[in-house]
Amino acid sequence: MIVETRVVQFDSLTLDSGIVLTPVDVAYETYGELNPRKTNAILVVHAFTGDSHAAGIHEESGKPGWWDNMIGPGKAFDTNQYFVICTNVLGGCRGTTGPSSIDPASGKPYAMNFPMITISDMVRLQKRLVEHLGIQRLLAVAGGSMGGMQVLEWAVRYPDAVAAAFPIATTARHSAQQIAFNEVGRQAIMADPDWNGGDYYGTKPPARGLSVARMVGHITYMSDESMKEKFGRRFRNREASAFTFDDEFEVESYLRYRGSQFVDRFDANSYLYITKAMDIFDLAQGFHSLPQALEQAKARFLVISFTSDWLYPSYQSLEMVSALRSRGGDVAYCELSSNYGHDAFLVEVGEQTELIRGFLKRVYKEAA
């Protein structure tokens, strides 16, 4: 499946802050065919550093999508039956308007003049795109991690536009621990002199800071068990420590590699804006309580968490499941067993496929 990324431009978008962004680009990809009644559309929402390339092989880069093992012919999101859409989030750096985009007022990149954005703003922009494609009601919205936050936001803000919601390995609000890890990442970027108050476009980007931020992130995506399995205490190219600060351990080398690789594909200011949006997100905001917020939703929910995910632990999924049940919500919940930590939602294909494929089939039948 060869795919291309498309971009659509909207004149303006009003943000939660009241600021109006003009204009706004949205990068998106689609897979499969929209049926004539437009009832088979599924929006897949990416995690923090993902992009609109969710599936297939990109025609330019030749790279597979970030959820390619879940989206495609015969897969969990079967493109022989469904029309799957994925967009790059607002504030991102992969085609959708973000801090690295040109500010029409100055003719230069926004940098730190980019307005603060929220998860709700991201979802509002996705809604615009979905309407642009002529779709009134999505069969499902699905995503893990930050993608899952957007799934929750969709179900609560646009109850009539979502038949099924699949929030995976996610939360209705960040805990102090989750905010803390994000803050370490932000401070690493801001402490890099090359960050220069966010004004580094056209010069040297804050590669060291962004790379450290990514290293911290990677630790939180794995588990003690998966790191033990993958690296243990193994050294690189030697038997014992040479008493240097080189990347002697496998794990050191891996993190440094991941960090430096990340710099080539991600913008440091996007890192700041998006992590802040995640931290600020609280589904219950504007309501008396989480149950009251989730009571707005009309979708059938399938909530999935993973045993070794300590970044988005199962208790956070259970909190939303409980809230939904207390208000008569329709919710299925399963904690899948995995050693992969938070990464599990990208890696554990077999059981997720079983759950999602079957559940979707039912929802599609009911919607018809």
Add this chain to the structure above:
Amino acid sequence: MGAPAQPVATTGRRLVREVLGRGDYAIIGEIIEPRAKVLDLGCGDGQLLEWLADNKNVRGSGVEISSERVRQAIARGVSAYQGDIDQGLADYPDHAFDYVILSQTLQQTLKPLKVLTEMLRVGQRIIVAFPNFGHWRVRWSHLVSGRAPRTGLFPYEWYESPNIHFLTIDDFEILCRDQKWVIERRYFLAGNRRVSGMPNLMAEIAVYCIRKG
């Protein structure tokens, strides 16, 4: 004791049995009216709820302790939840469901009376099916062997059995009377056949539909 319920159209019943096999499932399928809101405790792989959704437009939810069976149920499109029946009902508000079903697991719960009371709180009506330990084969097995009874319905060694409370039909009737619960319907089965007389001796399975007094 109570007379068996009214005869139901045989074609309908046969259909139910062909799909579901188990006699208590067939009866549950007959009791529940279309478009009811149903909670199935110990829903297993979700067969009953799937059947109710397909044939009666029932909106169902299920609770199941085994993660493998929860996965199977969700893969059928059933809103199943992995959890323990003994504590799984607390989230639900009063009268959240038209029916709460407990099929053949009452004898396996830690606190059966608490479970039944909770079921009657969250459901307008409850449907309870359980194996009858008063059946003559159980009594005979116990009398002759002098050991914990083992029959087709109770095949386990005492140390492996999931059954921790041994109740008979008479026991259950007495509980309902003491709690002032109203028994709306009762069905007694041996194999897949209805039992007409002496249910506490002749029935292997009992199915009750109850509401609060």
